[in-house]
Amino acid sequence: MTRIALLFVLCLTLGGLSAQTENINNNPFRQLYTELPTPNVYRNAAGAPGHEYWQQQADYVMEIRLDDANQRIYGTSKITYHNNSPDALDYLWIQLDQNVRALDSDSYKTSTSRMNDRMSLRGLSRLEPSFDGGFKIDYVRDGAGKPMQTTVVKTMMRVDLPKALLPGETTDLQLKWWYNINNRLTDGGGRSGSEYFEEDDNFLYTIAQFFPRMAVYIDNEGWQNKQFLGSGEFTLTFGDYDVKITVPEDHLVASTGTLQNPNDVLTRTQRRRLEEARDARVEPVIIATQAEAIEREKTKATKEKTWHFKAENVRDFAFASSRKFIWDAMGVEQSDGSVVMAMSMYPKEGNPLWERYSTKAVAHTLKWYTHFTFDYPYPVAWSINAANIGMEYPMICFNFGRVEEDGTYSERTKYGMIGVIIHEVGHNYFPMIVNSDERQWTWMDEGLNTFLQYLTEQQWERGYPSRRGPANKIVDYMKGDKEFISPIMTNSESVWQLGNNAYGKPAAALNILRETVMGRELFDYAFKKYANRWKFKHPAPSDLFRTMEDASAVDLDWFWRGWFFTTDHVDINLASVKPYRINTRNPEVENALTREMQQEAPRNISDIRYAEQEQKTYDEEDANLRDFYSSYDPLETTMLDKEEYEKYLAGLSEEERAVLAANKYYYELTFKNEGGLVMPIILEFTFEDGTTEVQRIPAEIWRRNWKEVSKVFPFEKKVVEIELDPYLETADTDRNNNYYPSRTETNRFDLFQSRRGGGGENPMQRSMREKAREGSNR
Template sequence: MKKVYLAISCFFLIGSAAHAQYDNNPGSNHGNKFEQLGTMISDPNMYRSASGAPGPKYWQQRADYEINASLNDDKQRLDGTETITYFNNSPDPLTYLWLQLDENQHRKDSQGSTAGESKMQDKMSLRQLQMIMGNNLDLGDHILSVKDANGNPIPYTINETMMRLELPKTLKPGEKFKFKVAWFYNISDRLTIGGRGGYEYFPEDKNYLYTMAQWYPRMAVYSDFQGWQNKQFIGSGEFALVFGNFKVNLDVPADHVVGATGLCQNYSQTLSAAQLKRWNQAQTSKEPVEIITLAEVKDRMKGHAQARKTWVYEAENVRDFAWVSSRRIVWDGMSTQIEGGKKVMAMSYYSPEAYPLYRRYSTKVVAHTLKVYSQHTFPYPYPSAISVEASNGMEYPMICFNYGRTEKDGTYSEATKNGMIGVITHEVGHNFFPMIVNSDERQWTWMDEGLNTFCQFLAEQDWDNNFPSQRGPAYKIVDYMKLPKNELEPIMTNSENIARFGPNAYAKPATALNILRETVMGRKLFDYAFKTYAQRWAFKHPTPADFFRTMEDASAVDLDWFWRGWFYGTDPVDISLDSVKLYTLDTKNPQINARYDKEQFDHNLQHISAQRNREEGTRFAVEADTSLKDFYSKFDRFAATPLTQESYQAMYNALSPEERSFYESKNYFYQLTLSNKGGLVMPVIIEWTYTDGTKEVDRISAYVWRKNEQKIDKVFAKTKEVKSIRLDPYRETADIDEDNNSWPRTLTPSRFELFKQQNLPRGATAGANPMQQQSIKKQP
């Protein structure tokens, strides 16, 4: 650190008027990162306003479903018929409709099966080999017929996972069209074929667990901003769907238990008297009640009923419908009260393998998630929320599939427990994003996964202050953001084009939102704006522009620079503290200045040549010949004289009272030189540690970079001497290089270890299981 005296001057520096700034200023050190988004987002119109709210002529389509489905537990096949009533609320006449046939992804010749990369490795799992070899299974949707309400055939064309219906006449604005589809498909083994829906087989008791998702032909979205959303489903990009009402009849083996989207209308026909009584008890219980008990499940697993039962479910204003069916399901539930006083049934369905974890935690995690999300968005509107253990992780309205099985002895590691809590929170949270705030997942995964992962982080931290959240804290995204640019893509990238799906679509947007909340906007402004967005777009179809605009509109914070950097760019955060200079006041007092002046004078004479001459015993000329010494050989050039003292006193007497007060105070001026090595502009957070051991934190807005986006100087006035300085002390900006954040520079220790790589199933952990180890230790 360089120490410099600052001479006091009594005048003001008048700056010249700022010159005009232009967007897209290549080659310059400013005028780029802080420009408005402009044409990077769509223009506002009558459907979507400049404020980010739905416009006065906003519209969206609707589709109602009546479905009859029959599950064949012997052949693993699902047969179904459905009647769809489609409402054209758009201003456009439609001559055809698009439906999604997502099961076609499993066909051996589908784009999803053939378009992915593959390569051989030293160790290959059976599933990896099967993905390369393909399969000869008869998978995918078999459309038996498509007819109008009068039974007349409707021409249709199937293109991969999309089916186009040719309407018998133009469907005009304000009209509706009813048609029927008959279909079947062979259910795939979810653990070997992959995908979100399917079955899992348990050879020890010869039973199946069916998680039925994307199981019926579904209407595609027709919207004001893109027309038909008919991009093919090839795996990563999930679903854009239409809201509507569902009535679903599910015909299954009589000893199966079914959980589904919506409310069951006939528990009195599907449950025993004892089970129905427990169901009624659960309606008011504050603790989970086992409606289907573990003992009942173990008894059911021994046989296979030939009789059938039909479970009837109805759901209003939902975008999708999913269900679970098996004879090896424990079912518990309890009533939970969310914001606004509404009561919701929180429920869990799980196999015996998950019982020790799910019985203790699952339903309570469901209830906790609903409460926290409701506080940050809107009161949960649906009557129930279900967590199903299925060695999986996927979400649908009111029901989701998660993992969380224990070891065979009932023990589990802490990592397994925390992973289960995290995935349940995440999947239940999807009820809000995108099941209600209904973004287009096929195009913008982050609007679904990123926003939800951010809210998941809030819920996890409300669950336990020490919960080890894997996504949300800024430092967790550093390893991803420091990757080479050719391995990265902006958050605003189509789902199918993302190389590292988890970091890009889940972690980075969640981190960005947490930084917005904690560092850029502050909790109060952020929470209000985020809740405004959620409430504006509940049960509607928002786009990124609607989110960006609402966050600014409701907070009066210009965030275009933030969206540019975090969502449209790949630059990382790396702010370097390059140098520190200390300036103190030159008092002109000869008695005070004498010591400093002498130290500086002597220091300047201590060059290497003078030092080595002394070490070699050089006999200097002025010592050999004393006649060379004169007045200045004995003169004390630093001693105060009456003249210098008189000059100082005259200067001091001329000071005003304000200047004298400043003059007599002890001030230190620290000039910090900061460089933006990463490229992503961010606020500067500075922790000062003083020589007396106390600390102070200064927070500087990101706008400090607006005149120079690469390098800045900033002076800080302090009343105490500084011992050390550290940037980003709480690791809240995702700075990828903390080694250049400190003055003086500090050594960052690290460690490494040798390990043997393992391939583990989803939800399993390679970490220690102290519960199991302790159990073994106690055995005789």
């Protein structure tokens, strides 16, 4: 009895929970009040900075020395920290991102690994990190030179202040440090480091995260001191930089900021060429030639030079240095008449690809990103060639793209290089200026930037082979195993498939908003409003969501929820199509139609065989069995039928007669939401005469029933075909249920052929071989 009673109570409890769950509002069109933070004086409900918005500032004066012989960075810095917050601060947090490479780094400890039957020596070596990375801090002092109390917590350092830093006050910190520069290609990769060229025994340095950087203290997070594990990038404070970089005398240096001492570090010829480049608008001017770079490669200078740069209102600082660099530049004119210098540095291993495309890609990016956001506010935009990398910093970025030894390159290399330059230069806008929290929300800069990259690529050439952006490019990811898919609104360090999650899906979502949900004009206005509201500030996801709605009058809560907060996918099923015609009540018309339908209707096998049998039926043998109904034709039009029809017509209103006279075709379409994401319904109708018509139904059709909806479509012509999502604009993951009559799309496959050896020749090499053969046959 006790067990039965317990089971009864348990069933009642579970039943109650089930009923309670069903009574929760799960409508995808419910507002995002519970998901978004409450607006306040710092961030208002329109998505704009509030009337009491504030942000901190950190200014840096640094002296950096690059030790080319030992691959080390030595540095000292003075940080002036401005407390613009309304809070008293007892301590400051500083980011030590180089510590991600320390031998005791959590990045190593938390990386997963497995053994298999075929392990390389390099793979085994990665199980036991040996590179001695991480900052070696010599001291942290206050402005008067007194030692400060510090606590290093992995990739963060807390600096305890002797007294609270009150609102409106500033404090100075002095630091000295050094670290070993990692070889990016042999020491586990990374966003910065060195690249060694064995052929000429030289290094190319792309240096970033090279100094202890102030963490962000912000209204909606407090201190952003989440540990750096390698995926979530950087959250940084704006400030002014005064940086002196000492390098070997024969190196060229590209850097964030404006060069302050060109007379000390550039030759007269280089300075003249640089001035010519400022006026160049079509073709870049070569500042340092390939021949000059080859000469510098042959010897190593023992003396050093100091390059002095200043940068205002930037959130970070990076530089590149090498004796291998070729340098070219051109000017890009802004709407206010100012000129931005688009520039590139690259080794000979990048030519002829880099000399032809890099700086033009920089200029092209500035033009189109400015079109969609705001004028580029900095004096320079650099593109630096480095193997196997794409990484961005204020005014400078590091980009892959190398040619074969014979100077040829594949189509993939060409477009990959142009694409990565557009992407990384574009990062100047997001997040270097629209300064979102990369550590928390990778998608806020990568997704928005990938979207603008796609728009910019399409302005480079028609049919540019963009990897991401259009809705159909994200279909394979969205229809994948949900166990390995995360919502976009997931912290960067925790997501599955970071590239699809933070780059591809947000870019596709924004493109769908622009092309399908909002339209280009409304979207472009709202997106530009967001960019201008938050340039040189720290936006959060809610600021983007709210601004896009506020500036467009389009309720997008359903879209943000589905695309950004869930892993649902799009699969709208054209479940049924029912054609209808009006019963005109005209006996001559309707009877003829009915007779035709009866004649065309399929017959069952028994009826066919009985009609064909030679043996007579009873009524054929005995005529007395036949009566009125034996010869009665219900489809024969009579005088009474005609009179009744005339009476019916006389009783119709003028409007009703017009509908009857139109005699349209009516189609009842039923749609089922199989994937979970509600989306607009786009339909292409093909008529009997070969013409077509596209109808677009807003997503709000699902607002009362988001699982199944029906809608009737009237036409003057007969429909012979219907296609759902004909232009691949909603990321529908199953197009086999998008057709009437039903149609199955054919998937093509390649026959597998075992192949040994490398990848073979690229199309340029093949063309050269073809020409050589033609020449030999003459």
